[in-house]
Amino acid sequence: MRILWPAVPVWLVAVxxxxxxxxxxxxxxxxxxxxxxxxxxxxxxxxxxxxxCHRAHRGQAExxxxxxxxxxxxxxxxxxxxxxxxxxxxxxxxxxxxxxxxGGFTNARINTADPSxxxxxxxxxxxxxxxxxxxxHSVSGTxxxxxxxxxxxxxxxxxxxxxxxxxxxxxxxxxxxNYRVLRKVPAGxxxxxxxxxxxxxxxxxxxxxxxxxxxxxxxxxxxxxxDQWQAAIQSPPGPVAxxxxxxxxxxxxxxxxxxxxxxxxxxxxxxxGDAIFKFRHTTNPAGRDTHxxxxxxxxxxxxxxxxxxxxxxxxxxxxxxxxxxxVEQPDGSHTxxxxxxxxxxxxxxxxxxxxxxxx
Amino acid sequence: MTATAWPQPEGxxxxxxxxxxxxxxxxxxxxxxxxxxxVLLGTQYLKTGKPISELPGAQIPxxxxxxxxxxxxxxxxxxxxGVAVGRDGRMYVTESAGQRMVRIFDPQGHPLSSFAPxxxxxxxxxxxxxxxxxxxxxYVTDRANDALDVFxxxxxxxxxxxxxEVRLLRLVGAWHPMGxxxxxxxxxxxxxxxxxxxxxxxxxxxxxxxxxxxxxxxDEGKFWYPNGLAVDDRGRIWVADxxxxxxxxxxxxxxxxxxxxxxxxxxxxxxxxxVAIDGNNHLFVADTSAHTVKVYDISxxxxxxxxxxxxxGTGDGQFRFPNGVAFSGGRLYVTDRENGRVQTWxx
Numbered sequence: 001m002r003i004l005w006p007a008v009p010v011w012l013v014a015v016x017x018x019x020x021x022x023x024x025x026x027x028x029x030x031x032x033x034x035x036x037x038x039x040x041x042x043x044x045x046x047x048x049x050x051x052x053c054h055r056a057h058r059g060q061a062e063x064x065x066x067x068x069x070x071x072x073x074x075x076x077x078x079x080x081x082x083x084x085x086x087x088x089x090x091x092x093x094x095x096x097x098x099x100x101x102x103g104g105f106t107n108a109r110i111n112t113a114d115p116s117x118x119x120x121x122x123x124x125x126x127x128x129x130x131x132x133x134x135x136x137h138s139v140s141g142t143x144x145x146x147x148x149x150x151x152x153x154x155x156x157x158x159x160x161x162x163x164x165x166x167x168x169x170x171x172x173x174x175x176x177x178n179y180r181v182l183r184k185v186p187a188g189x190x191x192x193x194x195x196x197x198x199x200x201x202x203x204x205x206x207x208x209x210x211x212x213x214x215x216x217x218x219x220x221x222x223x224x225x226x227d228q229w230q231a232a233i234q235s236p237p238g239p240v241a242x243x244x245x246x247x248x249x250x251x252x253x254x255x256x257x258x259x260x261x262x263x264x265x266x267x268x269x270x271x272x273g274d275a276i277f278k279f280r281h282t283t284n285p286a287g288r289d290t291h292x293x294x295x296x297x298x299x300x301x302x303x304x305x306x307x308x309x310x311x312x313x314x315x316x317x318x319x320x321x322x323x324x325x326x327v328e329q330p331d332g333s334h335t336x337x338x339x340x341x342x343x344x345x346x347x348x349x350x351x352x353x354x355x356x357x358x359x
Numbered sequence: 360m361t362a363t364a365w366p367q368p369e370g371x372x373x374x375x376x377x378x379x380x381x382x383x384x385x386x387x388x389x390x391x392x393x394x395x396x397x398v399l400l401g402t403q404y405l406k407t408g409k410p411i412s413e414l415p416g417a418q419i420p421x422x423x424x425x426x427x428x429x430x431x432x433x434x435x436x437x438x439x440x441g442v443a444v445g446r447d448g449r450m451y452v453t454e455s456a457g458q459r460m461v462r463i464f465d466p467q468g469h470p471l472s473s474f475a476p477x478x479x480x481x482x483x484x485x486x487x488x489x490x491x492x493x494x495x496x497x498y499v500t501d502r503a504n505d506a507l508d509v510f511x512x513x514x515x516x517x518x519x520x521x522x523x524e525v526r527l528l529r530l531v532g533a534w535h536p537m538g539x540x541x542x543x544x545x546x547x548x549x550x551x552x553x554x555x556x557x558x559x560x561x562x563x564x565x566x567x568x569x570x571x572x573x574x575x576x577x578d579e580g581k582f583w584y585p586n587g588l589a590v591d592d593r594g595r596i597w598v599a600d601x602x603x604x605x606x607x608x609x610x611x612x613x614x615x616x617x618x619x620x621x622x623x624x625x626x627x628x629x630x631x632x633x634v635a636i637d638g639n640n641h642l643f644v645a646d647t648s649a650h651t652v653k654v655y656d657i658s659x660x661x662x663x664x665x666x667x668x669x670x671x672g673t674g675d676g677q678f679r680f681p682n683g684v685a686f687s688g689g690r691l692y693v694t695d696r697e698n699g700r701v702q703t704w705x706x
Contacts, residue, residue, distance in 0.1 A: 038602060051621050052604050052630050053648060071680055071697050075630060075647050076584070076602070079455050079485040080440055080502050082537070082632065082682075083584045083602050085554065090482065094502060095535065095554040106456075107482045129483035129503065 037084055039175035069166040070139040092128055098216025099125045103308035108133040110220050112314040112348045121355040123220035123346055133311035135342040139166050147330045148260035151199040156275040158331035178207040186257055199259045201252040220346055223304045251283045251302035276330050306352045307344040314342040317349055324349040426666055427704040429676030433468045439694035441489040444687035445512050451497055452701055453486035461486050474514030476501045490539040500536045507536045522566035542590035550585035557582040572613025577603055580615035587633040599631040606631050606644055619662050626664025633683035645681040652693055673698055
């Protein structure tokens with residue numbers, strides 16, 4: 001009997017062997033910090049990582065921190081991704097080319113024109129490099145207003161002004177064991193040790209860590225990923241007694257800042273009594289349907305169903321007869337011809353509404 | 360301002376001018392505004408066009424003869440990261456914001472031209488580190504495309520650096536080049552930050568992979584986001600181990616020799632990124648979050664800290680997140696990322 005092996009080209013065998021050799025050679029033990037990077041809880045008494053971000057006596061920014069925070073974080077999480085695989089500026093995971101869930105601060109990869117409608121309603125991902133982010137949670141260091149922070153108020157009050165939004169206000173760079181090292185209560189809002197005001201949601205017991213970490217997204221509509229936004233029944237923020245909080249509580253987290261955006265079911269028809277945030281789209285209607293057409297739709301992930309956390313490339317039309325880009329901010333700014341600001345929405349114009357209602 | 364400049368018809372004695380008080384105030388204000396405008400224009404001019412050779416630089420008084428002094432800066436680069444100098448003294452700088460080009464400047468600091476990885480748009484590329492081969496070709500890593508591209512000295516795209524081994528590495532997702540450097544023999548050194556496989560790859564001048572060392576971790580000899588690297592006269596390889604906050608030295612076979620560690624003491628590092636070596640056994644380390652360039656004497660077996668160049672700030676000789684360093688022709692070049700410029704220092 002003839003030997004069959006020469007039928008396989010020698011070069012193929014060589015390549016196969018070489019590939020195998022490389023796989024072996026290039027595999028390495030996963031690093032100890034593969035999860036939270038340098039943001040690990042409990043550094044211990046011999047911690048040395050502090051020096052990466054803090055100078056003991058020659059710090060240049062509060063608190064004893066190297067200059068402006070976004071630049072510090074971008075030293076690792078910037079487009080060069082020189083100290084992490086997570087590039088939040090271009091919204092890309094540099095180790096696998098995937099998109100990031102938060103969108104991006106300069107470019108984002110949300111397919112803001114995805115045509116799917118209920119029952120699927122997927123929101124796809126753009127291939128890298130994505131498109132410029134027109135709307136962001138701006139971390140430039142300029143003082144801004146946290147829209148809606150404060151108790152329901154019959155006197156027009158758009159929120160807390162002069163707040164300096166920064167990466168470290170939402171995230172705990174030291175690591176706190178929470179999902180995406182998010183702080184349970186944003187930094188810089190309350191003075192040290194002050195009790196939580198009644199209008200702020202109680203985050204005790206909420207947010208868990210995700211292990212192993214998953215960063216890429218394949219569908220921006222799917223925010224029901226695992227259980228980091230933990231389900232629990234908590235006393236609600238605001239005056240409305242609410243017994244329906246059973247979904248994932250992204251909404252609660254966002255409303256530690258935007259407190260008056262928290263709206264229980266039926267809030268579109270019932271006045272909250274607030275001068276500005278009077279009628280509000282529900283942000284916590286676990287298991288509610290959209291009144292007919294689309295059938296039951298869970299709003300789990302509430303705020304993040306409609307918004308991206310960092311920045312969105314969605315556009316909002318301005319100009320004669322166009323509405324979306326002309327909606328004024330809660331303090332009345334950006335009126336007239338409109339700013340074109342898409343408010344971190346995940347779809348162009350108000351396409352996001354159609355993802356559930358399909359009117 | 361002298362009062363005689365104003366017409367003085369007859370007036371009460373003792374008064375030099377009949378202008379009412381408010382009018383004088385207006386004149387003074389206008390003059391002040393004009394002066395302010397001139398000063399502003401002047402600084403604008405300094406920020407944009409002044410060539411290196413014409414700028415005296417801010418000599419720090421009392422330090423002459425004590426090491427490198429700030430000389431001047433080249434502006435007009437958006438968040439620059441890497442810098443290298445060509446054989447004819449031309450400077451190449453990579454940008455990580457704006458157009459994300461590689462910009463070429465002549466030795467006097469005048470912009471010559473710019474180039475970018477082929478078939479990319481501004482937001483689809485991130486040129487990071489850069490090195491010039493002994494032949495004068497320009498090697499640029501592109502973090503967005505996991506590429507190491509080779510250009511001519513004038514910026515014409517020649518080829519992607521992808522010998523067979525690199526193609527295979529790519530296939531298994533193990534090619535994420537970051538820092539690049541050449542030794543005097545033309546061997547190419549690359550830091551790689553592939554997931555869980557942070558390490559150094561060494562290619563001979565023909566492009567054959569001849570050495571790989573290091574793995575991801577915090578122990579001696581391991582790396583956590585290695586960035587820039589440089590090879591000294593003795594063939595030792597100095598690698599900025601970014602997230603571990605140290606610079607490690609290896610012999611030509613990749614054996615760990617010594618390290619400069621992270622800490623709060625003088626000479627300790629914070630977040631080292633670019634490294635360069637001059638002809639006198641000086642190692643320069645751009646310490647990004649400490650906003651300085653640290654200088655060490657590496658003539659012995661253990662590096663000895665000499666001095667910090669610069670401090671945090673936006674003024675002459677001050678840095679905001681310095682990232683890349685290059686040494687050539689007696690000059691030290693430092694990319695000053697958040698200040699959008701490249702500083703030059705020299706003895």
